[in-house]
Amino acid sequence: MASIEELLKNKGISKPKVAKRSDQRLPDEIRPVRITRSYCKHAMGSCLIEVGDTRVICAANVENKVPPHMKNTGSGWVTAEYGMLPSSTNTRMVRESSKGRPQGRTHEIQRLIGRSLRAAVNLQEVGERTIWIDCDVLQADGGTRTASITGAFVALKDALTSLVFQQVIARNPIREQVAAISVGIVDGVPCLDLNYEEDSRADVDMNVVMTGGGSIVEIQGTAEGRVFTREQMNDLVDLAQNGIFELMRLQNAALGTP
Numbered sequence: 346m347a348s349i350e351e352l353l354k355n356k357g358i359s360k361p362k363v364a365k366r367s368d369q370r371l372p373d374e375i376r377p378v379r380i381t382r383s384y385c386k387h388a389m390g391s392c393l394i395e396v397g398d399t400r401v402i403c404a405a406n407v408e409n410k411v412p413p414h415m416k417n418t419g420s421g422w423v424t425a426e427y428g429m430l431p432s433s434t435n436t437r438m439v440r441e442s443s444k445g446r447p448q449g450r451t452h453e454i455q456r457l458i459g460r461s462l463r464a465a466v467n468l469q470e471v472g473e474r475t476i477w478i479d480c481d482v483l484q485a486d487g488g489t490r491t492a493s494i495t496g497a498f499v500a501l502k503d504a505l506t507s508l509v510f511q512q513v514i515a516r517n518p519i520r521e522q523v524a525a526i527s528v529g530i531v532d533g534v535p536c537l538d539l540n541y542e543e544d545s546r547a548d549v550d551m552n553v554v555m556t557g558g559g560s561i562v563e564i565q566g567t568a569e570g571r572v573f574t575r576e577q578m579n580d581l582v583d584l585a586q587n588g589i590f591e592l593m594r595l596q597n598a599a600l601g602t603p
């Protein structure tokens with residue numbers, strides 16, 4: 346796979362522009378990541394994931410029923426709820442419970458997290474159970490949805506391992522590892538894992554979800570300032586894959602798996 350230097354060289358850029366990143370990272374460098382397992386006492390699986398200054402609690406719990414559309418199928422379901430605490434941003438966020446229902450952005454992120462995690466699981470082996478994933482943003486500095494997906498996989502795997510240990514299910518139904526990261530074009534340079542400052546001024550902003558085998562679960566890409574080419578999109582996906590594989594290494598280190 347092409348390195349960031351090769352990608353930039355193909356674009357006529359001789360070397361990465363380091364100084365333009367607010368935290369002085371190289372364009373292909375992810376932020377420091379820390380995953381703390383078993384963060385919530387009462388959850389079947391949980392973790393605190395810290396990606397730079399973004400911090401998200403991810404918790405997984407199991408309910409012995411499924412949504413109406415899954416009844417009598419013998420198959421389980423994985424779904425997610427996502428929220429940002431009032432003090433997670435530099436101006437107070439109004440709790441969505443006070444508005445009566447989740448707003449459009451929240452609903453869209455919840456569905457993205459759910460889709461991403463369902464791609465990781467053989468739902469038939471879960472049985473008619475629902476696995477609820479709760480992602481609560483303690484502090485936001487860009488990439489909250491991708492951090493939620495990456496942390497939620499750790500919580501999900503621990504919850505399913507608990508079901509195996511309790512002999513509720515015969516084996517762990519995880520079939521794919523899943524993680525997610527943001528990429529974008531900032532000041533003409535493809536950059537990995539955007540923080541808020543970079544995200545807010547990026548010409549292109551993209552979120553990529555992938556499996557451990559390199560298959561794509563979802564790509565959300567938007568031209569914020571100027572349009573981008575198919576070639577640029579391919580470069581960004583390659584850059585995202587490098588970052589996602591590094592996140593998966595960190596997931597495995599947290600889980601104690603090779």
